[in-house]
Amino acid sequence: MAKSILVVEDEPNIVLSLQFLMKKAGFDVRVARDGDEALAAVESQAPDLILLDVMIPKRDGYDVCQTIRANPAWENIYIIMLTAKGREVDREKGIALGANDYVTKPFSTRDLTDKVKQILENAVH
């Protein structure tokens, strides 16, 4: 069964690229456009990996991340934060609130795709 990815992003242009790249890499892709949608999507079916933008409407990415980590059932979801906040302290906050990785915009699409492939292919389940 294909690994599933949830893209949490409110900017359609980058959603377009991410969706294209991840599908091409052979993953199952769903898209959520704000924090509430993201949590609903996780609840309906937990993905293997989340590409999570920090600056999204309603709950922000930090809060989504923290909420997911508060539930032990979702412990194994790999969370990559995508953000325009590039300071060292922002990265530290993301990691502290439960993100596994933190990528600053603008990023190289190739690097991101490689990273996601590597993570999901090495995953145990």
Place this chain on the structure above:
Amino acid sequence: MAMTPRLFLIACFAALGCAALVAVGAGTWLIDNRLPKEIGTEVRDIVLVYGGGIAFLLVAVIAVLWAYLDYAIAQPLSAIVKGIQTVVLARSDYRIEIEEMHQLDGLPAAVNELIRQLGITRTGINEAIEKATASLEQQKTQLETVLLDLHEGVIVCTLDHRILLYNNRAVQLLRIAGDIGLDRSLFHFFSRQPILHALSRLTTRLAQGRYDSPLAARQSPLVGATTDGKHTLQGRMSLILEGGKTATGYVLSFEDDTAELAALGLRDRLLRESTEGLRAPVGNLRAAAEILVGDPGLGSAEEESFKKVLLQESQFLCDRLEKLSAQYRDVITGHWPMSEIYSYNLLQNLADRLREQRGIEATIIGLPQWLHGDSYTLIELLDRLIARLSDRFETTSFDLETVPGERWVYLDVLWNGNVLPAADLDLWLAEPQEDVIGRLTLREIVERHKTDVWSLPDRPGRARLRLPLPPPVQAISGDPMTAVPPRPEFYDFDLLRRPLELGELGIRPLKSLTYVVFDTETTGLDPTGGDEIVSIAGVRIVNGRILTGESFERMVNPRRQIPNESIRFHGITDEMVKDKPPIHVVLPQFSTFVGEAVLVAHNAAFDMKFIQLHEAESGVNFAMPVLDTMLLSCFLHDYTPKHSLDVVAKRFGIPVHGRHTALGDALVTAGCFLKMLDVLEAHGVVTLEEALAVSDKIIQVKTREANF
């Protein structure tokens, strides 16, 4: 009745002349009258001639005598009187000139000498007055010029905030119509809190003797506002010291924000660069994209080159953006006044405020660190966040912990309860705070410190709020003695081997016990040879928390001279301890502080020996168990012979401040000890009994090595 000496003399001698004439005349007349009738005119003529002769002679002698006395005494006296009058009324350089033949002996010379002396004195006084006046004038002019020329507003106040002096700029900056008015309270014009805060920081530094070491410590930056809160002012406060020791007032200088203007300039430039500077690459990108999409007839070579343009220009834009945002980050916060803060002072201030104004008990724990920030706004931030946490989690008990990190110093607030959701924290941070300077939101305070704040779980049932702050810009070396060699290890361990009845204490987990971690500084290394304690300090550990606020620190009069080589080591001089109590007064105080706690020290045998020698005279007995971090280190790291406190601290990543003060060393030891408890547990050493047992084993090894 005033009469000059000359007139008086004339009168006297005239009277004398008259008396002589009357006497001679009357005598002649009587003789002439009584002569018998028969005596002829011949005899009578002789009598008359005789009388006339005598009268003439007497008058002549009297006249000559008068003339001489007038010349030799009366005239010189008048001259002296006139001279003195002249000197008194007008000239100091006047000299009385008298003919040589006077009969006044040394008087004129003596008077002249007096006049000369008077002249010297007068000249001296005049010169002094002139000098003083001139320098006062000069100082006043200088001060006026300096104050006038200053771009800053300057106000000088007494400690009770009465205004003593100010300049025009101050009037302008405070937007006062008319005069400030001397002796009025500063708080009519300037916001109260920042002033009180800066003053308390400076006086604390003064009291702790940290005031004059680095020059920067003499000033406290502050951000205040006009009383109506409309204008934010930033500046500095310095104390005015009398005799270098007592503060009598303070100087407040506040600036027009030239720094902010410079930052604005830079911001303008960045804005220009990020709009105009990006036009060209974006234009290239657009042109290439339009051609690619709109021209189906492109040859494959042309298509490739346009795609290349897309790639190149977008990569260029990415790089450009990185650079601009890095520069912009510095602009946002560059002008905000920051200073090096000792976290303990900051948290102490915060804890006092929480207790007094909100009834919240905050306990300061962890090892204090230096950090870089603005203490006024940090306290405002933490105070408000803790108040919200207190409402939210229905608790009035918090821990305030300083946690050293690689990149940051973390100020953490801990409570019993859940983690605070990021969304709620964001809402709290976004609320404008009416009574904070400049109506900042808490988020803006966080941004100004180039940081963020978040909540994370602690051990079960407990959570913390974490505020990372930058470490000090310049390394703080509050301790000039850091270069001295470590104290030699001391292996007289008999004291640690006292038989102990541990009872229930022995089987309790190490982490649940109360400890007092302590250290001493001494006159030397030989307690039995007469060396004595010069300072002793301890800090309490309860439930795995170093209670920084509950510490014990005393200097002790060793009642002997402190040798130079040990002064070099701990910086405590004879002068510093001469008014301090002797050890037999301090030990009972220390005993009270320790209470039932387990003692911990690095190389404890050394400190215990000094203490034990004074137990009897002090009427105390430290019979509680003692753990030695040096022995525990030997147990945990048996691969190395290096177990000095510096090395052990480094091994456990404990930052070292204020080494070689008793309290500094005790704090570092406490930090190491807490880290050791975790590792000991992993080695299966969980209870006090077990910890003492492994220590004992190390002692046996050491003793054997020593005997060998």
